[in-house]
Amino acid sequence: MYIIDGIAYAGEPAPRPPKVVGVRAMKGHLLWVRYNNGEQRTFDVKPLLDGPVYQPLKDFEVFRDVYIDYSTPTWLDGTVDIDPETIYEKGINPEEEQP
Numbered sequence: 873m874y875i876i877d878g879i880a881y882a883g884e885p886a887p888r889p890p891k892v893v894g895v896r897a898m899k900g901h902l903l904w905v906r907y908n909n910g911e912q913r914t915f916d917v918k919p920l921l922d923g924p925v926y927q928p929l930k931d932f933e934v935f936r937d938v939y940i941d942y943s944t945p946t947w948l949d950g951t952v953d954i955d956p957e958t959i960y961e962k963g964i965n966p967e968e969e970q971p
Contacts, residue, residue, distance in 0.1 A: 891943040892956045897936040901929070903945060904966075905959050913963030917954070925952060 874885045894906035901917045917935070920926040928948060929935045938945050946953040 889957050889960060892940050892945060892959075893943075895938050895940055895945045897932075897938050901932070901935060903938065903954070903959065903963075905945060905956070905963065907956075907960065911960075912966055913959050914966050915954070915959040915963035920954070928952060 873883075874881055876885075890907035890909040890911065892905055893908045894904075896904045898904055898914070901921065903915045903917055905913045905915065907913075917926070917929060921930050929952065934947060938947055940946065941950055941953070944953045944956050945959070
């Protein structure tokens with residue numbers, strides 16, 4: 873059992889995903905992300921660029937203006953973002969050896 877905001881819940885709380893604490897746009901529309909647990913991910917944004925929401929990021933000048941908003945990589949005053957959990961799960965850890 874655990875309690876959040878005065879409400880008791882059965883079982884164990886779900887693990888919280890790590891928070892984004894650093895982000896950088898890289899050549900080739902790669903996004904480098906650092907999490908508060910010290911882990912890093914490199915995420916290829918190119919597959920998303922054909923979607924209507926991500927079209928503006930095709931312009932590298934726009935893409936490189938990424939910033940963190942509520943632990944989420946964000947662009948264009950919050951109109952475009954990428955889920956940090958998706959980046960964590962599907963991104964590549966650059967510190968691990970690649971086959």
